[in-house]
Amino acid sequence: MKESEIIRVFMSEIKDKILGDDAGYIKFNEDWILITTDMLVWRTDIPDFMKPEDAGRKVVTMNVSDIAAMGGEPKAFFFSLGVPKDIDENLLRRIAKGIREGSRRYKIRVISGDTNDVSEIVIDGGALGIGKRLLLRSNAKPGDVVCVTGELGRPLLALILWSKGEDIPREVLEKARDPQARVEEGKILSEVANATIDISDGLSKELWEISRASSVKIVIEEDALPIHPTVKELSHNPTEIALSSGEEFELIFTISPENIPDIPFDFTVIGKVEKGRGVYIKGKGEMPILGWEHFVGFGNAKR
Amino acid sequence: MKESEIIRVFMSEIKDKILGDDAGYIKFNEDWILITTDMLVWRTDIPDFMKPEDAGRKVVTMNVSDIAAMGGEPKAFFFSLGVPKDIDENLLRRIAKGIREGSRRYKIRVISGDTNDVSEIVIDGGALGIGKRLLLRSNAKPGDVVCVTGELGRPLLALILWSKGEDIPREVLEKARDPQARVEEGKILSEVANATIDISDGLSKELWEISRASSVKIVIEEDALPIHPTVKELSHNPTEIALSSGEEFELIFTISPENIPDIPFDFTVIGKVEKGRGVYIKGKGEMPILGWEHFVGFGNAKR
Known part of the structure; x- marks a missing residue:
């Protein structure tokens, strides 16, 4: 099974x-x-x-x-x-x-x-x-913007390079070996955000989770994705890497635009929440649910 | 290891x-x-x-x-x-x-x-x-009496009979298959008892835990042990069975004698807490730490 x-x-x-x-x-x-x-x-x-x-x-x-x-x-x-x-x-x-x-x-x-x-x-x-106040996946609201902390792609890039027996650059290995949980960010978001999820299984999978749980449509701007520079440099398909890379432990959150000035930490706006269903890449149609098993022959039943 | x-x-x-x-x-x-x-x-x-x-x-x-x-x-x-x-x-x-x-x-x-x-x-x-108030193993006090809920021995007797391929009487199988946690008793004891421990690894081991953690001597009366009647009937060494039988999930507690009238449930006084160290059987010397591995060829590293 x-x-x-x-x-x-x-x-x-x-x-x-x-x-x-x-x-x-x-x-x-x-x-x-x-x-x-x-x-x-x-x-x-x-x-x-x-x-x-x-x-x-x-x-x-x-x-x-x-x-x-x-x-x-x-x-x-x-x-x-x-x-x-x-x-x-x-x-x-x-x-x-x-x-x-x-x-x-x-x-x-x-x-x-x-x-x-x-x-x-x-x-x-x-x-x-x-x-004090829970950030549920089911609480995204049409009109929210969709944001993410940090830069994406390094954990998966590390696995790809490792599975090919290639050298892994230091800054890529660092994130893959020792990702960090966004504790301070989560506490601040608990006061101002609507829905939040952490990226353990990859951006695309997590966005679909929010969309399903909240019964909303999410539209992402591909050019806005904060892809790590080394991922852009070393990969032929940086967007796919960013959508698939798991164990990032970055936070995806949806928030009413008026609350954005209350956020004191760095983050990137990557899209918006609308009425409807599903997750879309603007101008490209429905976002596939990408897992990192597609890229490397290593993994378990969880992904 | x-x-x-x-x-x-x-x-x-x-x-x-x-x-x-x-x-x-x-x-x-x-x-x-x-x-x-x-x-x-x-x-x-x-x-x-x-x-x-x-x-x-x-x-x-x-x-x-x-x-x-x-x-x-x-x-x-x-x-x-x-x-x-x-x-x-x-x-x-x-x-x-x-x-x-x-x-x-x-x-x-x-x-x-x-x-x-x-x-x-x-x-x-x-x-x-x-x-509201924790029952720690380290809180037994000289002058306390040592008490236990329920009747002991059935889980181990079931394992012994099973390992020999013999029939397991219904009342023995019942306790071995479906032991129950003493939740109501624990809540009441939180107001009146000093130290408490549940019997997961056998009475003798748990008494030694209390003795060590509280730095006290515990003296048990062998004749007072509440051994289940079927265990007495079917076993040649009922005391050893009662001291060794694990996964009973009965509660051992130490309590000041003056608080005993406050306990509304059935229990048995099996001994007392004194100044000193170690666990003793009155008239017989130090109590060995008995595990059920001695009785049956079945078990894991935990016991």
């Missing part, structure tokens, strides 16, 4: 409405408690240009990013580790070091851990956050 | 003080937010007398029990599922059904889920709870 089928089967039995946003949430007094978990499977998620410390940091970042994408403030990290009995002690130590570095970067505590005997290495990380 | 070594290595690098209690916790305004995760590995945790629905319920119960053991009220369940791509759809559906049944039993919502491609089935469940 594909992951989409596994999710469908599971959810049809569980019957609670979940999996719809980056994190789950419950109301507690005046606040929202946010919870997310994201499992890293060593065999499929860690290309060998990543060091064990990078993997440890990444499992923190990918969970913290989900909290940021809901407008929450991350408070704590927790994990369950599954490792074979014969795991190398040094490898284990380096993964732990990465988790420590990640939790310090985001100023959160590691509050719970569990280890188990599993035949391959899996690190199931989780983050707990607190939010 | 053994699990204890894996934990030691990992924790020496992470440096946050964790893994000390049943759940992690952070203060939030006047309350405590509690988080726990517990991974179920199908190959090692699910004997074939358990049905897939039992496994789904169990992963909810083992996490909810950790919240109960901290005196918290469980609010939500979340999970990451790792399954091989060729998993049988019916098996998947039945696991999900068990998770639904478990979450309904404890009146909690399933708020977040994630699925991944892993070479063997792992279900990493987690629970979120809220507590």
Whole structure:
């Protein structure tokens, strides 16, 4: 079964409405408690240009990013580790070091851990956050502009170069090995944005998520996409790379134009939200849902 | 490496003080937010007398029990599922059904889920709870009495009979397949008890945990142990079974004798807390730390 089928089967039995946003949430007094978990499977998620410390940091970042994408403030990290009995002690130590570095970067505590005997290495990380106002995928409104933080394309470019055995430029490797969650941006957006999502599976997939969840049409200007200069330089199809590149952990947000002056950080306006359905590239028709499996022979069922 | 070594290595690098209690916790305004995760590995945790629905319920119960053991009220369940791509759809559906049944039993919502491609089935469940006053392992006080809920021994007896290919009596199978977390008891204890722990790894191991964490001596009366009648009947060494049987999810608690009248549920006084160190059986010397691996050739690195 594909992951989409596994999710469908599971959810049809569980019957609670979940999996719809980056994190789950419950109301507690005046606040929202946010919870997310994201499992890293060593065999499929860690290309060998990543060091064990990078993997440890990444499992923190990918969970913290989900909290940021809901407008929450991350408070704590927790994990369950599954490792074979014969795991190398040094490898284990380096993964732990990465988790420590990640939790310090985001100023959160590691509050719970569990280890188990599993035949391959899996690190199931989780983050707990607190939010005042949730940024849901379903809250994009016609009239909003669509924006994105940072510059896109490097994580996928790194995988493409790696799969061809080519050198990966330093600035590309940096982002691929050590992406960062947009925590401060998420907190600010929680006060002014409408819908937000983080780019874990690629810009095109995330835009379709917002469009579907909010029942709106999204129109993107290809020329406005903030593609990283090295991606433009080294790739023949930089737009496709930017639309497909996952694990960017940049934030896509939709916001009423009048609230734009309230945003103190750098971002790029890439399009707008209209009445209707679907995601379009202006002048080119419907945007395909591009995944990075198209580019490299490496990946897992999640993408 | 053994699990204890894996934990030691990992924790020496992470440096946050964790893994000390049943759940992690952070203060939030006047309350405590509690988080726990517990991974179920199908190959090692699910004997074939358990049905897939039992496994789904169990992963909810083992996490909810950790919240109960901290005196918290469980609010939500979340999970990451790792399954091989060729998993049988019916098996998947039945696991999900068990998770639904478990979450309904404890009146909690399933708020977040994630699925991944892993070479063997792992279900990493987690629970979120809220507590007013925490029941820590480190809070046992000389002068307290030591108490336990329920009757002990059935989960281990089931494994022993199963490993020998013998019939498992109905009342033994019931507890082994579908143990229940002591949520109401935990909430009441949060107001009156000192230290609490749930029995996931066996009474003797849990008593040693309290003794070490609280720096106290615990003296148990063998004759007072509430051993299930069928365990007494079918086993030659019922005390050893009761001391070793894990996944009981009963609560052990220490409490000042003057608070005992405030407890409205059934429990058994099995001993007392004194100044000193270690766990003793009155008249017999130090209590060994017994695990159920001694009895059956089935288990994982956790025990």
